[in-house]
Amino acid sequence: MKKKTALIFGITGQDGSYLAEFLLKKNYIVHGVKRRSSSPNTDRIDHIFDSIDYKNERLFLHYGDLSDNGSIYRIIYETNPDEIYNLAAQSHVKVSFFVPEYTADITGLGCLRILEIIRQYKKKIKFYQASSSEMFGNSKPPQNEKTKFIPQSIYAISKVFAFNCTANYRDAYKIHASNGILFNHESPRRGPNFVTKKIVQGLVRIKRKEQKILTLGNIYTKRDWGHAKDYVESMWKILQQKKPDDYVIGTNKSISVKRFVELTAKKIGIKIKWQGKGLNEIGINLKDNKTIIKIDKKYFRPTEVNYLVADFKKAKKILGWKPKYDINNLIEDMIKNEK
16 A cells, blocks of 8 residues: 655644654655754654654655745645645744744744645645634634634734635635644653743752742643644544634643742642732742742733633544643643653
8 A cells, every 4th residue: 555645844843753653653755844043843753753653755845935935836846746744943932922924934934835835736636724823812612613703913814814724725726734722732842942841841840959949931822732642632523624714722721821830840749839919929839938930021922812711522533632741741741751
């Protein structure tokens, strides 16, 4: 039986690395796109790229960039994929306020560039667009496929654009193009500038006396957090459907950033006592009565998303998908990686 070929934009990111592993286990030939960088940026996939099982056989990397239509065109025509997964983006919400044009170009127009090439391609290619729960903004929870988008950042606005492009090309040109609206998903491979990784890494270092203070922003925002390993399986399941469609992916459970801190601290043996309010709120280590958590307004977003929680009934019913990890399993896996 002929092996399927998948092309992953964003293979060097958290989701891309787990998806590459997943597809290789499914016996795919996997091609990934990475940007040229002055420093190595393949640490999340080096363990599979250099392994005996996959080296030079079923995993290949290509230089390209979603801002460069020529490189996208070349890679698609060279690899001739059956499935394309667009996971690439300027994915940090707060950073999108500082580099709005770049975020819109990569996160929004990048998707359109891929779709336009697929539209004109010689064979049918299935396309997956990584959409985000940030698109819902402050819509009333729980959020599902029918919930109104009220984006609160340039990142979210760009994701809404990409979502609508995917839906439009599906309707207008009969492309097998689907959106996975993924709620927050984390893992040991999450970048250190994301709050969950920052919390886990910071508290572990504090426990080891390698760090004194963990500085956070708004600790009262609530998020639906899952594990990236679960979520990449949903991506694959979405593209195996006969009919393309859009699906919300999440856990249907939501906790605040503050609660994430408390759960993490408890698991590594730190007892925290909170004092103060607003920007003056602090977390105190009860063992030595020292302040270990502070709040700084520089980590607040100009416009905040307060409460996200997924209603994933559609994915459960049609895809047969549900998360295997809960918040405790997720935090434990992230802590284990820091030891």
